[in-house]
Amino acid sequence: MSNVVITGCNRGLGLTLLEAFAKKKYNVFACIRKENSEFLDICHQIEQAEGVFIYPIYFEMSDKEQIINGMDEIASYGVDIDVLINNAAISTIKPQFLTEYEEVEQAFKVNYFAPFLITKYISGLMMRQDKACIVNVTSIGSLGRQPGGVCYDASKAALNQYTVSIAQELAPFNIRVNAVAPGPMQTDMFINMKEGVQKKLEQSTALKRSAAPEEIAKVILFLVSDEASYVTGQIIRVDGGSII
Numbered sequence: 169m170s171n172v173v174i175t176g177c178n179r180g181l182g183l184t185l186l187e188a189f190a191k192k193k194y195n196v197f198a199c200i201r202k203e204n205s206e207f208l209d210i211c212h213q214i215e216q217a218e219g220v221f222i223y224p225i226y227f228e229m230s231d232k233e234q235i236i237n238g239m240d241e242i243a244s245y246g247v248d249i250d251v252l253i254n255n256a257a258i259s260t261i262k263p264q265f266l267t268e269y270e271e272v273e274q275a276f277k278v279n280y281f282a283p284f285l286i287t288k289y290i291s292g293l294m295m296r297q298d299k300a301c302i303v304n305v306t307s308i309g310s311l312g313r314q315p316g317g318v319c320y321d322a323s324k325a326a327l328n329q330y331t332v333s334i335a336q337e338l339a340p341f342n343i344r345v346n347a348v349a350p351g352p353m354q355t356d357m358f359i360n361m362k363e364g365v366q367k368k369l370e371q372s373t374a375l376k377r378s379a380a381p382e383e384i385a386k387v388i389l390f391l392v393s394d395e396a397s398y399v400t401g402q403i404i405r406v407d408g409g410s411i412i
């Protein structure tokens with residue numbers, strides 16, 4: 169049986185990924201911020217339905233010590249980690265004149281430094297195996313030119329570059345590394361935006377709609393499968409043909 173580490177599993181795309189990987193018979197190290205009984209009930213149901221194990225791992229993504237403790241806990245299971253998905257993120261979109269230094273710092277801690285630290289640790293474990301895959305979830309915002317991007321878009325652009333760079337470093341160990349850059353997707357991150365902003369983002373796609381999280385998860389499942397065995401170092405836009 170294969171094992172996957174997914175961050176931000178309690179809702180949104182992370183929860184969809186947890187369900188999708190469990191359906192493919194992966195055991196899941198489900199990284200979430202704090203204990204949550206509703207989430208534990210969901211995990212229990214998935215475990216029963218799919219015959220897999222789900223191990224909740226608790227840490228705050230902006231806290232270096234907590235992340236390291238979480239990684240040590242994963243390593244203590246002594247199993248191969250076949251897949252890592254860096255999914256958890258925060259979105260802060262506003263003009264630079266209204267943005268505090270601390271907001272940029274927090275965006276980079278959660279969206280860049282945490283994936284860096286987690287990947288450094290997990291890829292160290294993966295190097296002992298025959299093969300493994302890493303997918304970083306970024307955003308079309310990281311590839312565009314829209315205003316308000318000093319926190320979120322900039323941190324996701326850093327994650328894109330990290331993806332491309334470590335794909336080269338990890339290829340000799342048969343570890344493939346790719347990023348998926350979604351367009352607007354029906355999760356809290358999008359639904360909590362003002363209606364006008366949601367409409368504008370949807371209208372900026374060729375398909376004139378936002379994605380269901382399952383439509384992003386399918387591409388991630390493809391990237392970690394053997395069907396994508398020659399794909400590494402790529403930023404794959406899954407954005408409905410967005411012009412951003």
Ligand SMILES: NC(=O)c1ccc[n+]([C@@H]2O[C@H](COP(=O)([O-])OP(=O)(O)OC[C@H]3O[C@@H](n4cnc5c(N)ncnc54)[C@H](OP(=O)(O)O)[C@@H]3O)[C@@H](O)[C@H]2O)c1
Pocket residue numbers: 175176177178179180181182200201202227228229230254255256257258278305306307308349350351352353354355356357358
């Ligand atoms: N939705 C979109 O339109 C869209 C578009 C492009 C890219 N994306 C990307 O898709 C990925 C998934 O996002 P989503 O749409 O599913 O967002 P979401 O619904 O807002 O979920 C975000 C997840 O990240 C976790 N998280 C955030 N800050 C954290 C922290 N400091 N410590 C620990 N966990 C933290 C959240 O945990 P809590 O519940 O504890 O907060 C939650 O599980 C992200 O990388 C996002 O940037 C989303």
